[in-house]
Every structure is written in C-alpha cells, then in structure tokens.
Amino acid sequence: MSNAIQVPQAPQFSLPFSHAVRAGDFVYVSGQVGVDPVIGEISGPTIEEQTRQCLRNIEIILEAVGLTLDHVIKSNAYVSRKEDFPGYNQAYSEMFNQPYPTRTTAPVDLGAYLVEIDVIAYAPEKRTRLE
Structure with missing residues (x-):
C-alpha cells in the first residue's frame, strides 16, 4: 500500500503528480x-x-514526513548543460552529508531549468557510515 504526499510549502505546479509517495519503508x-x-x-x-x-x-x-536528506539513499539528477557538472557536484556535496547517496546524473534538456533532482529515502533510520 502507498500514500501520496502533498506539501503546501513545496513548489506547486499544475501538473498531475504527488510531491512524494510513501510505500512501506521508502519515500519516493x-x-x-x-x-x-x-x-x-x-x-x-x-x-x-x-x-x-x-x-x-x-x-x-x-x-x-519526519525525514531529512540523511535518509536519502538514491538520487537521480538531470542537468541541462554538461559544462555545469562541476558546479552541480560542488553544490550537491555541500547539501548532502557523507556517506553520500547512490546517484545517477545525466544530461537532459530541461528548458529554463538547469537541474531537476528526484530521490528515494529510506524511512526507518538514518544512514550511517560504514567503517
């Protein structure tokens, strides 16, 4: 079973999608x-x-839903311009703590937007660094 999540404080678009969906221990x-x-x-x-x-x-x-970026285990990013990958990586590394989530980053034409990111978060606990 899954539950749709709409967040009034997040950006609103007149498109048919939920801000997130919780399915079991995961939030997409x-x-x-x-x-x-x-x-x-x-x-x-x-x-x-x-x-x-x-x-x-x-x-x-x-x-x-009571989570933080530390709960993110996977991110997918779409960057409009290949030359922006270094700047994207710099900002990304400032926002996430180690251990970083797994990730896919691909160049895609996004029109006026330079980047779009979606994530999967694991809900039961914070990720911890493996020593």
Whole structure:
C-alpha cells in the first residue's frame, strides 16, 4: 500500500503528480527544480543556486514526513548543460552529508531549468557510515 504526499510549502505546479509517495519503508520524492516556493520563480541563474534550491525543496517534502536528506539513499539528477557538472557536484556535496547517496546524473534538456533532482529515502533510520 502507498500514500501520496502533498506539501503546501513545496513548489506547486499544475501538473498531475504527488510531491512524494510513501510505500512501506521508502519515500519516493518527485523531481524538483530550482524554483523558490515562496516567490514561485527560478532561484537564480547558476547551476549551484538551482541545485541548492532543488535540494531545499526536497528537504521541505522530506521534513513533512519526519525525514531529512540523511535518509536519502538514491538520487537521480538531470542537468541541462554538461559544462555545469562541476558546479552541480560542488553544490550537491555541500547539501548532502557523507556517506553520500547512490546517484545517477545525466544530461537532459530541461528548458529554463538547469537541474531537476528526484530521490528515494529510506524511512526507518538514518544512514550511517560504514567503517
């Protein structure tokens, strides 16, 4: 059984999707773009600004179900321009703690958006570093 999650504080779009779906011990968060949920506009012109905003939007959704970015075990990112990969990696590494989630990153044309990120979070406990 799964439960759809809609979060009023997250960016709102007139598209047919849930912000997230909880299925058992997992929360699947729909792709987020770098839109500031307060003003409803793209957060800035750089990949770093938009990546940070994407991940803040994901944080907002996860917080609604009592989770944090530390619960994320997998991320998928779609970056508009290959030359932005270094800036994306820099901002990504600032937002996540180690051990980093597994990840896929691919170049995709996103129009006005420079990045879109979706994640899977494991709900029962925080991930811990294996020594």
